[in-house]
Amino acid sequence: MERAPAFRFELIATDPHTGARAGLLHTPHGPIETPIFMPVGTQATVKTLSQQDLYRLDAQIILGNAYHLYLRPGHELVERAGGLHAFMNWQRPILTDSGGFQVFSLGQLNKIQEEGVRFQSHLDGSYHLFTPEKVMEIEHGLGADIIMAFDECTPYPCTPEYARDSMEMTLRWAARCLERHRELSQQGDERLPQALFGIVQGSIYPALRARSATALAALDLPGYAIGGLAVGEPRSAMFDTIAATLPHLPTAKPRYLMGVGYPRDLVEAVGAGLDMFDCVIPTRNARNGTVFTSRGRVRLKNATHAEDFSPLDENCPCNTCANYTRAYLRHLFQTNETLGLHLASYHNVFFFLKLMRDMRQAIIAGKFAPWQRAFLDTCGET
């Protein structure tokens, strides 16, 4: 008797006029409807939202971060708690980022070498070494459904030479990750299986991206991410790089664009054929008082909202818009009350998740191209 594999990407529909596609990514914690936006829960919490809030928002998958959770509370503690799902009491899928981005951006005096990366903790200056093998051990301890390979996320700008050498090293790291992942998967008989995704690098150089994607595709991983974008390059360079990468990734696997983005970025990237996204924008901007609405972005601290007794977004059925006015939300921000951070975050995450659901529906209905045009015409500034 054969069981269906725990991970399986099922393509439901492909748009005839764009690269957009709708799918179902089956995981041990249930299926994920793609295209999907994954709220970022760096430290085992999506900032200001409880897990009950995330269920109410119908978030289907959230992110955790290997670097942050390794430092606090420690992946071994999380493993003893029964893994990240049990530790934070979230029973739907989780994806953990490998920490590649953080050891470069947050670590002090990090030293990159073939073995891995030596870095100092941003918290207490203590020294640590992340190797591909070590990161796999951390991510297995955390026990997310999807785990990311350890990569070097090159900065922008970046010389072709550096980008090439780094990308080649990231490929060698991916092979080491896969080997250690296989060993750990065989040891952990009683644990749920985990899917290792590879990360395409190569800065904005099409040939490097093609090489990276092709080599990773040869590893036959269950999914692929495009990393190293949204790090300061022009928007057009990001989409050119995506276009240069996707033809080299298998269409039957989910494709994840890391760290992107604003609503119009998501709409354009779905049209290009990407399936998965994560970004701190909805939650971070909310905490800065910026909310996304069907009529564009709103700065809550703006004095024009002081006596505006209408909701953030007349067209939004979320808990925040159903219950509170702009005037009240502005008051909460003016008085530094955390309820303001919560209500704005709740709305923004709702907005992003609904945007993805709307796109998926349009793809399945065969109407994505006109939907995309209409969105970019009316809401392009968001």
Add this chain to the structure above:
Amino acid sequence: MERAPAFRFELIATDPHTGARAGLLHTPHGPIETPIFMPVGTQATVKTLSQQDLYRLDAQIILGNAYHLYLRPGHELVERAGGLHAFMNWQRPILTDSGGFQVFSLGQLNKIQEEGVRFQSHLDGSYHLFTPEKVMEIEHGLGADIIMAFDECTPYPCTPEYARDSMEMTLRWAARCLERHRELSQQGDERLPQALFGIVQGSIYPALRARSATALAALDLPGYAIGGLAVGEPRSAMFDTIAATLPHLPTAKPRYLMGVGYPRDLVEAVGAGLDMFDCVIPTRNARNGTVFTSRGRVRLKNATHAEDFSPLDENCPCNTCANYTRAYLRHLFQTNETLGLHLASYHNVFFFLKLMRDMRQAIIAGKFAPWQRAFLDTCGET
């Protein structure tokens, strides 16, 4: 056809062995079951909790603060929003404190005189004058169900002379409050009626408290508060003062002990015959990482909880205890995540509200005295 008055205090049960009593305080926004704890929502929000959370917690009445809301967003803005209930979308009863405590504790260079108090805003140093009449105008603008008279809250310690002069002035202020309150009540035909409560002062001097209570009782107000306690005096002095005050207040009116307190204070004060309480302790202590449990106080940041995968309180059915472990909550505090503040606040408010419900049930069942003894024996340290 006569309607029942909007405000009416109905005594349901009195304990035969203590002064404890259970009642129903009818208000225009529904009845309040006493004894009651009122969560503090100083700036039109109970810190870290949404109004939906407060409904889930079954909070029956919350507090707002005239001083803070006068400064931000302004009582006139709140009035234009339709009053505090509409502004914050809370459809159950609200009580507003008069700001007497805040103009003395937060204001800079305040100057107290018969007319009222001149003070500087703690926010921007701007000058303001609070007279009894002005405070009534503010509280009518806010539109709470219960509004507090403007009083001077004397510090501790305080000479008998100062306490006497201040208490006599507070009595004259109470009469001025009542007069302005009556005028404003007649003007506001279409608004819901508001109940003005008087505040007994007199520091820890029994004769002054008796004089204050007797004189206020003569005004036949719908309820009375005991103010000027829990300001640093010994615990025994607080309860002696309560004992010296209550015989001079009418038994048919609700009695409110302002700014108290810890669970054992509430249990003792209910036994003394008090009906209403407010305090920042459950929410403020929660934000400092201290939670109240059936086995005493717990400091969440303590390292002993790092790997404690049990709930805060095994006996507590609240959302926090039903879903999260001490280890997870400690992690949230260690990483300064606001979800920790929210979950701890939710639990503490639940604990305080349940404590009051348990007392009310024991009073109605005629079993308050043994309940109180058992509580003080087992949970006295809380």
